Amino acid sequence: MNEEINLYFITKWKSQFKKGLLEYIILLLLRSRPCYGYELISEMNQFTSLEIAEGTIYPLLNRLKKEKLVTSEWAEMDTGIPRKYYKLTEEGTAHLMVMREYVDALNLSIERIKESV
């Protein structure tokens, strides 16, 4: 035991692992209420082990907007920098349902594989 772990491999894999999951989690977070980009980053960093960067989330949100899964609206603040709030559309909610079923089914499959020693 105490094998040497190739941290480069793990880091690369963790980064890899986010792909796809990110969109899913963003939509899940938006389900409860509209959020702005910077807020989503800090929520993500706080609640999950996925440390995502700004260069990741803004293009992603734009993709979701182009697909009409979210809408965005600028909110002028009394003080501070204006925020762009993203809100789930009905289409987004419907897509999230499909994605959720897919993820849940996959998790079940993985559980089954894990248990089948």
Next chain:
Amino acid sequence: MNEEINLYFITKWKSQFKKGLLEYIILLLLRSRPCYGYELISEMNQFTSLEIAEGTIYPLLNRLKKEKLVTSEWAEMDTGIPRKYYKLTEEGTAHLMVMREYVDALNLSIERIKESV
């Protein structure tokens, strides 16, 4: 309800979703016994909703081999085409443990997000 689902988006997302997860599942599958590539594909297609192609798994297995997480060995068959069996190394097992903890922690986080209406 009965929103129109953008199948193009879902298809792209599903494909996206595999990234990273694939390596994890391959290693999980190899944990129980050595397998050959074609076998891993059919196991995958049978047990999960991830339909992976041959052009995906062979480069992936070579990557895992280069990282020394698996070894490979040709097996001459009494009948049929020779198979290249892949086997998890001790290093691979150790890496799988790290990956497993990461995936489990992430799943917990997602559960928490899902429950926080």
Next chain:
DNA sequence: CATAGTATCTTGTAAAACTAGGTGTTTTTT
């Protein structure tokens, strides 16, 4: 007044899943 934090965005790069092929053998179908 400089620094750290808030908030948005863009460009270029690297990684990897997939498409679309290729090779050759064995089994099944017609």
Next chain:
DNA sequence: AAAAAACACCTAGTTTTACAAGATACTATG
């Protein structure tokens, strides 16, 4: 017996996307 399908491996090129590294601009703290 010939054709088709399945088995089993592989590679080159395309596309997608997370990230690094930057730009911009406002606010609060020391």
